[in-house]
Amino acid sequence: MVDLSQAPFHLDRGAIDWVERTAAGMTLDEKMGQLFINLNTSFGEPYLDTVVRRYGVGGIRFMGSDSATVQQHIRYAQSVAKIPLLVASNPEMGGAGSIDDGTLVTTHLGAGSSPDPDDAYRLGLVGGRETAAIGCNWAFAPIVDIHRNWRNTVIGTRSFGDNADIVIERAKRYFDGLSESGSAAAMKHFPGDGVDERDQHVVTTYNTLGYDEWNESYGRVYRELIAHGVQSIMIGHIGAPELSRHFRPGIADEDILPATLAPELLQDLLRGELGFNGLILTDASMMVGMTQAMKRSDAVPAAIAAGCDMFLFFRNPLEDLEYLRAGIENGVVTEQRLDEAVTRILGLKASLGLHEKPKDQLVPPVQALSVIGSDEHVEIATTVADHTVTLVKDTQHNLPLTPASHPRIRLYGVTGQSDFTGTDPRGYLDIAREELERAGFEVHVFKDAAQRRAEGEEGVYFHTVMADEASGDYTEKYDAAIVFANVAGFAQEATVRIRWSSPMAAEIPWYVTEVPTIFVSLNQPNHLVDVPMVKTLIHSYAPTREAIRATVEKITGASEFTGTFNDNVWCGDIWGTRL
Structure with missing residues (x-):
């Protein structure tokens, strides 16, 4: 089972007791709900009552709006949650992209092009501060893909650079800046984008590097960032044929699956060889990179069975929950695998101190919004622009x-x-x-x-x-x-x-x-x-x-x-x- 006393959780006995006590008191429905991250498409309270109370989701991500609207939305969501929520954002460029009035500092490529490594730190700092102010506690960043193929435009501006050294250096500095806000990081997109020229949003893509070359590049990035303390990893709908063949000799071409559905990549490689003990989540499950691989009723339980702890976004909540239930009942998802996932989800929440905070303190007060678009952050954006x-x-x-x-x-x-x-x-x-x-x-x-x-x-x-x-x-x-x-x-x-x-x-x-x-x-x-x-x-x-x-x-x-x-x-x- 999961050792929550070790990296990246570092929980003390009291926090571990909370995780174990909470998990032991959960029904099957409550455990299943924790495995999903909902994309909130409405700011209405009745909508949140359904998502948070009825489905009992473990996490949410919101659609864009102004910071005041989003903060109130998150405040209400936390107030009705039985277990505190992981609240995710995408602060890839600073506050911009997560909230309409956030500060756009630069892109990952901009931070990778600066002669000053601390510009990546500043990017993470502003993104962390501005998203924490609205109540977020989890960042889907940094991006640790390597832009090896110049034709690849999905990470053309979303990668720090074209080699492992620059990605490692700048991703660590980004993580350091983000961490000052108290937010957890989810680096992405394992096993690594940037080799294929296409976009996994619209087609399954592939990292075709051989085992040794992957280890010397992408593998080194993941090892370094795992050692640096990154708490979670987002899995791309990206296949890795040579890696799958390394762990499953003789695997047929038609059985090469995107990493979100490939146990050899998640369990043998990421958990095994790379030693990652943190939380694993899928990338958005409506991406064609995942949906073309197998029908939805199979993919939902298959992703959890393969090693993902959380499933990013419902297509239809009632359908997806029933797909997961069927996968549990027919043994695709074992009781041990379900409990491991729930333990890591609760462990991440405890590592953020969410279990110790009163409900009315899970989201900062309205006054905290003054940091968003502040003179200090605009000055940071000005400095970074001059450098980059x-x-x-x-x-x-x-x-x-x-x-x-x-x-x-x-x-x-x-x-x-x-x-x-x-x-x-x-x-x-x-x-x-x-x-x-x-x-x-x-x-x-x-x-x-x-x-x-x-x-x-x-x-x-x-x-x-x-x-x-x-x-x-x-x-x-x-x-x-x-x-x-x-x-x-x-x-x-x-x-x-x-x-x-x-x-x-x-x-x-x-x-x-x-x-x-x-x-x-x-x-x-x-x-x-x-x-x-x-x-x-x-x-x-x-x-x-x-x-x-x-x-x-x-x-x-x-x-x-x-x-x-x-x-x-x-x-x-x-x-x-x-x-």
Whole structure:
């Protein structure tokens, strides 16, 4: 059984007694409920009464909203919970992403690109503080995937880098910062994303490294972070054929399963060879990476039987609970496996001190929200932006570009679709215009055909826009062109690339032969595959005012570039990217 006195729980006798006493007093239904983490899709109290009272879930994660709304939501959930809840967040970029008014510090890639390892600590610190203020006690971070395949965009900005050393260093510092808030961490996505180019949200993906190579890279990351004290691990819907074959010689190709369903990866490797004693949870169970592997009625108990202690998100609560019950009754999930999972869940709660807190103290007071978006956190974001903005190339020596040398700027925006958070993907362009004007430039913003038609202009098509834009007097109107790209994609495409506004769009950098052109990526690091013609490329890592202001300061020479980059920017050395 589980030794709760050892890492990562470190429970004393009193806390262990609480776990054992609580588990012994639970019904089968209560034990089953503890194994699920619900995605709360409503802020209504009757909804929470059903989720928390009726189903007795062990944990919750909430949909995004402002911090005051979320804090009250969590407060009510804890008030009606028989056993204190694990309350999860995704503070991958700081407070942003967990709450609408949270501070966006930078991405994991930004923190990995800084010359200062403590920027990863600052990222975790802000994320931990802001999510703890609303009542969260569990962070689905840090991300410890290695971005080995430049085509992989699901972790393109969500990995600290392309090698184990940088991931280990920065993930430890992130964990240290996060831990100051008292939150537990769930590193992800075991056995490791970044080898396959696809997104496990929409298809099962695979880490195809051999056993020895995996151990020297991903395995070393997990060993180091486990030793550093990480309390839980999120399992990806990622298969690892060579690892499965190592532990199950002769396993058939059709029996290679994503790690969430593979006992050889969870029990033999993660629990056995890596010695992980903490809590294991699945990644979101609606991802096609899991659902394509087996039918839901089998997958729910199979994930627990394979070694997962918690199941992330119901599809339908009544159905999923019955699927688990059937798996217990038919022996797929043994009584010992169920009790081990419950013990680890309660153990994690006890390690956070939740068992000792009165219900009315499980969530901080309203006054705690003052830390969210505070001047201190904005200043941290400003400092991190100054460190991380990176000059990838300037082969034409276009920099510095100043209002004195190039006063008239043609400003282009390259935008991906809004993702499921509903965030306005074009908001960055107004910030870019404002910051360029603040620096003293005269800015002329390009509008594509759809934008011009939306403003009431008639007879506008992509070819008429190109004719207007690519005219012989372009250099008489503009002295330089600056392109800001905020191309994000998540859980909708297998990979993400630039999608121009129309065929042969006028914003495609045809103008590089006419005027000095600067391309700034606010998101993905692989844009040179689509714009190899640009001679000056900058990575800024976030569509925030802090990052954009730092970028403009470095473009004008008011500040030095200090950020670094890895070889993924060259897109596998496709011809022309370095020119």
